[in-house]
Amino acid sequence: MSRARVRGDKVYVGVVEALAGLLRDGMSIMSGGFGLCGNAEACIDAIAASGVKNLTIISNNCGNQGQGLAVLLQHGQVARVICSFVGGNPDLAEQFLAGRVKVELVPQGTFAERIRAGGAGIAGFYTPAGVGTVVAEGKEVREIDGRRCLLERPLRADLAIVRAAVADRYGNLRFYKTARNFNPIMATAADVTVVEADRLVPKGTIDPDDVHLPGLFVKRIVEVREHRNVIEHRTTRPKGGQRVSEAARTKIGRH
Secondary structure (H helix, E strand, C coil): CCCCCCCCCCEECCHHHHHCCCCCCCCEEEECCECCECCCHHHHHHHHHHCCCCEEEECCCCCECCECCHHHHHCCCEEEEEECCCCCCHHHHHHHHCCCCEEEECCHHHHHHHHHHHHHCCCCEEECCCCCCHHHCCCCEEEECCEEEEEECCCCEEEEEEEEEEEECCCCEECCHHHHCCHHHHHHCEEEEEEEEEEEECCCCCCHHHCCECHHHCCEEEECCCCCCCCCCCEECCCCCCCEEHHHHHHHHCC
Protein backbone atom coordinates (compact mmCIF):
# COMPACT_ATOMS: atom_id res chain seq x y z
CA MET A 1 0.00 0.00 0.00
CA SER A 2 1.41 3.40 -0.98
CA ARG A 3 1.71 5.93 1.83
CA ALA A 4 -0.45 9.04 1.89
CA ARG A 5 1.23 12.03 0.32
CA VAL A 6 2.68 14.55 2.77
CA ARG A 7 1.85 18.18 2.05
CA GLY A 8 4.78 19.78 0.22
CA ASP A 9 6.38 16.47 -0.77
CA LYS A 10 7.50 16.76 -4.39
CA VAL A 11 8.56 13.14 -4.99
CA TYR A 12 6.16 10.77 -6.77
CA VAL A 13 6.39 7.01 -7.00
CA GLY A 14 6.22 6.86 -10.81
CA VAL A 15 5.95 8.92 -13.98
CA VAL A 16 2.21 8.31 -14.45
CA GLU A 17 1.58 9.52 -10.90
CA ALA A 18 3.81 12.57 -11.42
CA LEU A 19 1.85 13.59 -14.52
CA ALA A 20 -1.57 12.79 -13.07
CA GLY A 21 -4.06 15.63 -13.46
CA LEU A 22 -1.69 17.70 -15.60
CA LEU A 23 -2.34 16.40 -19.12
CA ARG A 24 -5.17 17.65 -21.32
CA ASP A 25 -5.92 18.14 -25.00
CA GLY A 26 -4.66 21.39 -26.50
CA MET A 27 -2.05 22.10 -23.83
CA SER A 28 1.49 23.41 -24.38
CA ILE A 29 4.51 21.38 -23.25
CA MET A 30 8.13 22.45 -23.01
CA SER A 31 10.58 19.57 -23.29
CA GLY A 32 14.21 20.09 -22.38
CA GLY A 33 17.32 18.62 -23.90
CA PHE A 34 19.38 19.02 -27.04
CA GLY A 35 18.74 16.51 -29.80
CA LEU A 36 18.08 13.27 -27.94
CA CYS A 37 20.41 14.28 -25.10
CA GLY A 38 18.70 15.30 -21.88
CA ASN A 39 15.23 14.16 -22.95
CA ALA A 40 12.78 13.21 -20.22
CA GLU A 41 12.27 9.82 -21.89
CA ALA A 42 9.85 8.29 -19.39
CA CYS A 43 7.69 11.43 -19.34
CA ILE A 44 7.52 11.46 -23.14
CA ASP A 45 6.48 7.80 -23.15
CA ALA A 46 3.79 8.47 -20.54
CA ILE A 47 2.42 11.44 -22.52
CA ALA A 48 2.30 9.26 -25.64
CA ALA A 49 0.44 6.53 -23.73
CA SER A 50 -2.06 9.05 -22.29
CA GLY A 51 -3.50 9.81 -25.73
CA VAL A 52 -3.73 13.59 -25.22
CA LYS A 53 -3.81 15.42 -28.55
CA ASN A 54 -3.59 18.82 -30.25
CA LEU A 55 -0.43 19.53 -28.28
CA THR A 56 1.89 22.49 -28.78
CA ILE A 57 5.44 21.24 -28.28
CA ILE A 58 8.14 23.77 -27.42
CA SER A 59 11.52 22.13 -27.77
CA ASN A 60 14.82 22.73 -29.54
CA ASN A 61 13.85 19.89 -31.84
CA CYS A 62 10.71 17.75 -31.73
CA GLY A 63 12.58 14.46 -31.61
CA ASN A 64 15.13 12.98 -33.96
CA GLN A 65 15.32 9.86 -36.13
CA GLY A 66 11.89 8.71 -35.00
CA GLN A 67 12.76 8.85 -31.32
CA GLY A 68 12.16 11.16 -28.38
CA LEU A 69 9.34 13.63 -28.99
CA ALA A 70 8.95 12.21 -32.50
CA VAL A 71 6.88 9.45 -30.87
CA LEU A 72 4.18 12.05 -30.17
CA LEU A 73 4.24 13.01 -33.85
CA GLN A 74 3.92 9.37 -34.87
CA HIS A 75 0.86 9.02 -32.64
CA GLY A 76 -0.76 12.10 -34.18
CA GLN A 77 -0.79 13.99 -30.88
CA VAL A 78 0.96 17.19 -32.00
CA ALA A 79 -0.74 20.19 -33.62
CA ARG A 80 2.06 22.76 -33.41
CA VAL A 81 5.81 22.80 -32.85
CA ILE A 82 7.93 25.76 -31.80
CA CYS A 83 11.57 24.84 -32.29
CA SER A 84 14.94 25.92 -33.66
CA PHE A 85 16.01 22.75 -35.52
CA VAL A 86 14.08 20.39 -37.78
CA GLY A 87 16.91 18.32 -39.30
CA GLY A 88 16.98 14.58 -38.73
CA ASN A 89 13.23 14.48 -38.08
CA PRO A 90 11.37 12.91 -41.03
CA ASP A 91 8.17 12.64 -38.96
CA LEU A 92 8.03 16.40 -38.48
CA ALA A 93 8.99 17.12 -42.09
CA GLU A 94 6.30 14.80 -43.45
CA GLN A 95 3.52 16.16 -41.23
CA PHE A 96 4.50 19.79 -41.81
CA LEU A 97 4.54 19.38 -45.59
CA ALA A 98 1.18 17.61 -45.42
CA GLY A 99 -0.29 20.50 -43.41
CA ARG A 100 -1.03 18.37 -40.36
CA VAL A 101 1.39 20.15 -38.03
CA LYS A 102 2.23 23.86 -37.84
CA VAL A 103 5.89 24.74 -37.31
CA GLU A 104 7.29 27.98 -35.95
CA LEU A 105 11.04 27.98 -36.61
CA VAL A 106 12.98 30.25 -34.25
CA PRO A 107 16.72 31.09 -34.36
CA GLN A 108 18.32 29.09 -31.57
CA GLY A 109 19.61 32.04 -29.54
CA THR A 110 16.25 33.79 -29.86
CA PHE A 111 14.52 30.56 -28.86
CA ALA A 112 16.56 30.30 -25.65
CA GLU A 113 16.06 33.99 -24.84
CA ARG A 114 12.30 33.83 -25.42
CA ILE A 115 12.09 31.00 -22.89
CA ARG A 116 14.33 32.84 -20.44
CA ALA A 117 12.14 35.93 -20.84
CA GLY A 118 9.07 33.81 -20.15
CA GLY A 119 10.58 32.60 -16.90
CA ALA A 120 11.80 36.06 -15.87
CA GLY A 121 8.54 37.87 -16.58
CA ILE A 122 10.05 39.99 -19.37
CA ALA A 123 7.40 41.23 -21.81
CA GLY A 124 9.66 41.13 -24.87
CA PHE A 125 13.08 42.00 -26.26
CA TYR A 126 14.68 43.25 -29.47
CA THR A 127 17.19 41.23 -31.49
CA PRO A 128 18.74 41.62 -34.96
CA ALA A 129 18.49 37.87 -35.54
CA GLY A 130 16.00 37.11 -38.32
CA VAL A 131 15.69 40.63 -39.76
CA GLY A 132 14.93 40.46 -43.47
CA THR A 133 13.88 36.79 -43.34
CA VAL A 134 10.60 34.92 -42.90
CA VAL A 135 11.30 35.03 -39.16
CA ALA A 136 10.43 38.74 -39.28
CA GLU A 137 6.95 38.27 -40.74
CA GLY A 138 4.30 39.99 -38.61
CA LYS A 139 6.81 41.30 -36.05
CA GLU A 140 7.60 44.85 -35.06
CA VAL A 141 10.91 46.12 -36.48
CA ARG A 142 12.78 48.90 -34.71
CA GLU A 143 16.16 50.52 -35.39
CA ILE A 144 18.43 50.50 -32.33
CA ASP A 145 21.93 51.99 -32.56
CA GLY A 146 21.75 51.83 -36.32
CA ARG A 147 20.67 48.17 -36.47
CA ARG A 148 17.23 46.91 -37.38
CA CYS A 149 15.86 44.61 -34.69
CA LEU A 150 12.79 42.43 -34.24
CA LEU A 151 10.56 42.49 -31.21
CA GLU A 152 10.36 38.95 -29.88
CA ARG A 153 7.78 37.83 -27.34
CA PRO A 154 8.41 35.47 -24.40
CA LEU A 155 7.54 31.78 -24.47
CA ARG A 156 5.73 30.00 -21.65
CA ALA A 157 4.03 26.62 -21.38
CA ASP A 158 1.43 24.81 -19.29
CA LEU A 159 3.92 22.06 -18.48
CA ALA A 160 7.69 21.55 -18.64
CA ILE A 161 9.16 18.05 -18.59
CA VAL A 162 12.77 18.24 -17.47
CA ARG A 163 15.53 15.63 -17.21
CA ALA A 164 18.07 16.13 -14.43
CA ALA A 165 21.09 14.05 -13.45
CA VAL A 166 20.58 14.58 -9.72
CA ALA A 167 17.67 15.89 -7.67
CA ASP A 168 17.01 16.18 -3.97
CA ARG A 169 13.56 16.09 -2.38
CA TYR A 170 13.39 19.89 -2.36
CA GLY A 171 13.72 19.87 -6.16
CA ASN A 172 17.22 21.31 -6.30
CA LEU A 173 18.77 20.02 -9.52
CA ARG A 174 22.06 19.28 -11.21
CA PHE A 175 22.27 18.54 -14.94
CA TYR A 176 24.85 16.53 -16.84
CA LYS A 177 26.80 18.44 -19.48
CA THR A 178 24.80 18.95 -22.71
CA ALA A 179 21.57 18.00 -20.94
CA ARG A 180 21.83 21.38 -19.23
CA ASN A 181 20.83 23.04 -22.54
CA PHE A 182 17.25 24.36 -22.28
CA ASN A 183 16.25 22.17 -19.31
CA PRO A 184 16.90 24.78 -16.56
CA ILE A 185 15.29 27.73 -18.34
CA MET A 186 12.26 25.69 -19.37
CA ALA A 187 11.70 24.77 -15.73
CA THR A 188 11.31 28.48 -14.97
CA ALA A 189 8.90 29.19 -17.84
CA ALA A 190 6.08 26.71 -17.23
CA ASP A 191 3.09 26.71 -14.92
CA VAL A 192 4.13 23.26 -13.66
CA THR A 193 7.53 21.58 -13.95
CA VAL A 194 7.89 17.81 -13.66
CA VAL A 195 11.45 16.56 -13.19
CA GLU A 196 12.61 13.13 -14.30
CA ALA A 197 15.79 12.56 -12.28
CA ASP A 198 18.44 9.92 -12.94
CA ARG A 199 19.22 9.89 -9.22
CA LEU A 200 17.35 11.11 -6.17
CA VAL A 201 19.53 12.06 -3.20
CA PRO A 202 18.70 13.02 0.40
CA LYS A 203 18.16 16.64 1.38
CA GLY A 204 21.44 18.47 1.95
CA THR A 205 23.45 16.19 -0.35
CA ILE A 206 23.82 18.81 -3.09
CA ASP A 207 26.00 21.70 -1.98
CA PRO A 208 24.18 25.01 -2.53
CA ASP A 209 27.03 26.19 -4.76
CA ASP A 210 26.50 23.14 -6.99
CA VAL A 211 22.79 23.69 -7.63
CA HIS A 212 22.10 24.41 -11.31
CA LEU A 213 18.39 25.05 -10.70
CA PRO A 214 16.78 25.77 -7.32
CA GLY A 215 13.79 23.73 -6.21
CA LEU A 216 11.59 26.82 -6.21
CA PHE A 217 10.81 26.10 -9.88
CA VAL A 218 10.05 22.40 -9.44
CA LYS A 219 6.61 21.05 -8.55
CA ARG A 220 6.97 17.29 -9.01
CA ILE A 221 9.88 14.84 -9.10
CA VAL A 222 10.16 11.24 -10.17
CA GLU A 223 13.30 9.12 -10.05
CA VAL A 224 13.95 7.15 -13.25
CA ARG A 225 17.13 5.10 -13.04
CA GLU A 226 17.12 3.49 -16.48
CA HIS A 227 17.22 5.47 -19.75
CA ARG A 228 17.92 4.56 -23.35
CA ASN A 229 20.29 7.54 -23.80
CA VAL A 230 20.35 7.14 -27.56
CA ILE A 231 23.48 8.27 -29.42
CA GLU A 232 22.20 10.03 -32.53
CA HIS A 233 25.19 9.60 -34.84
CA ARG A 234 27.73 7.16 -33.48
CA THR A 235 31.16 7.43 -35.06
CA THR A 236 34.26 5.39 -34.44
CA ARG A 237 37.89 5.93 -35.26
CA PRO A 238 39.55 2.70 -36.44
CA LYS A 239 43.28 2.03 -36.42
CA GLY A 240 44.83 4.45 -38.87
CA GLY A 241 42.80 7.41 -37.64
CA GLN A 242 40.20 7.78 -40.42
CA ARG A 243 36.79 8.68 -39.04
CA VAL A 244 34.05 6.26 -40.08
CA SER A 245 30.31 6.68 -39.52
CA GLU A 246 28.26 4.04 -37.73
CA ALA A 247 26.49 3.09 -40.98
CA ALA A 248 29.78 2.71 -42.83
CA ARG A 249 31.36 0.82 -39.93
CA THR A 250 28.46 -1.64 -39.86
CA LYS A 251 28.72 -2.16 -43.60
CA ILE A 252 32.46 -2.74 -43.35
CA GLY A 253 31.88 -5.22 -40.56
CA ARG A 254 29.63 -7.36 -42.79
CA HIS A 255 32.38 -7.99 -45.32
